[in-house]
Amino acid sequence: MKIIKFKPNTKFKYQRKILIRNLVLNISIGIHNFEKKKKQKVRFNIEITTNPNINPSKKDMSTILNYETIVNKINFLVKKKHHDLLEELAENIFDVIFKFRLVKKVKINIEKLEIIKETESVGINVSKTRL
Numbered sequence: 449m450k451i452i453k454f455k456p457n458t459k460f461k462y463q464r465k466i467l468i469r470n471l472v473l474n475i476s477i478g479i480h481n482f483e484k485k486k487k488q489k490v491r492f493n494i495e496i497t498t499n500p501n502i503n504p505s506k507k508d509m510s511t512i513l514n515y516e517t518i519v520n521k522i523n524f525l526v527k528k529k530h531h532d533l534l535e536e537l538a539e540n541i542f543d544v545i546f547k548f549r550l551v552k553k554v555k556i557n558i559e560k561l562e563i564i565k566e567t568e569s570v571g572i573n574v575s576k577t578r579l
Contacts, residue, residue, distance in 0.1 A: 461500070462500035463497060463500055464497070464498045464500055464504075465495055465496060465497050465498070466494075466495075466496040466498065466513050466515050466518070467494070467495055467496075467515075468492065468493065468494040468495075468496075468515055468518060468519060469493055470491055470492075470493065471491065471492040471493075471494075471519060471522070472489055472490070472491050472492075472561070473489070473490055473492070473522075473523065473526055474487045474488065474489055474490075475487055475488065475490050475526040475527075475531075476526075476529075476530040476531070477490060477526075477530065477531045477532075477533075477534065477537060477560070478532065478560075478563070479532050479533065483563075484530060488560060488561070488562050488563060489560075489561040489562050490526075490558060490559065490560055490561065491557075491558070491559045491561055491569065491571075492522065492541075492556070492557070492558055493556075493557040494518070494522075494541070494545075494554065494555070494556050494557075495554070495555040496513060496518070496545060496551055496553070496554050496555075497551075497552045497553040497554075498513055498550040498551060498552060499549075499550050499551075499552055502550060510549075510550075511550070512550075513548055513550050513551065518544075518545060521544045521545075522541060522544070525537075525540055525541065525544060534558045534560070534571060534572045535572060535574070537558060538556050538558060538572060538574045541554075541556055542554055542556070542576050546576070546578060551578065552577065552578050553575065553576070553577040553578065554575065554576050555573070555574070555575040556572075556573070556574050556575070557571065557572070557573045558571050558572055559571030
């Protein structure tokens with residue numbers, strides 16, 4: 449009987465994601481006149497997939513994506529102007545997030561929490577991938 453030795457497979461495939469869950473902001477959004485006059489609560493859930501080939505290092509902060517920075521940039525974006533559509537807001541958030549070179553893919557879920565009384569929320573779910 450011949451004994452076969454297997455070489456251990458030391459290759460891995462990583463996928464790193466930054467998660468921002470249930471960020472609720474009071475923002476100006478909507479096409480209706482009453483929406484332009486009064487801010488409403490909107491919930492954001494964002495999943496950001498980063499480049500798995502760049503190893504995170506606390507010595508080199510450009511190797512990580514700081515979720516606090518992303519939240520602050522979204523806060524700034526929604527305070528800066530009124531957005532007519534959730535889709536427009538999502539595209540503006542994509543623009544902000546994809547400025548970071550580590551980002552490969554972004555999934556955004558945006559929900560209006562107070563617009564239709566009979567629902568908990570209404571919204572959109574959009575994803576975009578860097579090619």
